[in-house]
Amino acid sequence: MQVVSLNPQLTIKINYMGSNVKVGSTILGDNICDATSDTPMMSWFMWARLRSTFLSRIKFLDQTCCDEDDDEIVEGLKKMLAYEAKDLAVDGWAMLCKGNKIVVCDLGDTMLTVMNEYEKWKESAIVKGFDQAFKDHHEMLSRSIYASKHHPCCALDYPCNFDKVPEIVKCPQCYYNMQKFVTFRCHHDILDDEGSN
Template structure:
């Protein structure tokens, strides 16, 4: 694949710069526009499919991107592919797996303790992995140090792995936005949107998987109470199995709580949808402009306007 670079930005004609901004919607984040041998644009930005599928996305065209999504299913490998080998080993061993995130160490202590107690009572093999947050690097670092010191669960000690996890998730949403299918009713897209929205609210969240099969994901406000209330649904475990009994009770709590979803798109991203449906209730979401403090600490100031 031929690769060209410009020695200095000043060598680029102003008309070309304007075209790149207007036609290709370049702002400040890197994009990868793919041209075929005849110079025709075959993908307005292939960087998303590269993060999701790697070299399997070749030749990085829009038809290839659409085909890859048609072949994809809602499974744990979609979330963690290529990040580390530990989780694929758990999948092969047929274990139950909790992926969880957030920056509230007290919630994490309660969640991991309740998850371990419920697993012991149900006599199932359970593993847990902390995947952090998409921002607040220093706070995530402190949480990871506490998790490791207190042996609460497995976690990705390399922040680069945490970054890759969230970059891939965001790429999945942006890939669908680029294809004009962000509001399609496929299960994978709806669940991915939920995970990204949980990352923008306080507290924690979790995904329960039975080996490769993703059973349910939800915010901390419903996942933790489900575990704490194990005695209320334990009688269904022998009949339905741990995963379905968990999901049934969680869905009851979720139906009462009706948690909200929220998405944040940086102004540096070129393609932002004019509208988006909530993955929970399928209503059109309200669109706001937010000014967000960039300091990486526990408290951030925000100003929002409709």
């Protein structure tokens, strides 16, 4: 990773939310950024809260007769929840926020590429601001990545007892229709791991 020289008036805060013990230890040891607890239980709770928020939002939109396909919050939550898939969890993901607004959220390698290509968009950052220039460069880069259909597998889980499981869901990465599977999942291993420590 290359070091990027940014505007000295720009303050960037980084927070690691993963469950990788090695990464968490390095972050804490080198004081690179803030890190949440690196226990699998904390990671599980984060994803559980996101799933709960996602399902609550869909129910709310259904009750108010709004279309979830046009809802920015649902789309953002779908994208976040797709990162929980094992294929994506290995590579990681990153989110750029400004205040309480999410500017960009994507896979870690794509976000890192945008940062490493800072020289290509730094003039735009002076004119448009860091967040908008980052977003513009990210969108340009994403179009070329997803046009080739080479992105990791995305998954989006709906509980089987949920009132409104859609027949068709578009991939939050490439926007093609996703395949539908039935999955059986057990989470007791996380609780057992916690209990044995």
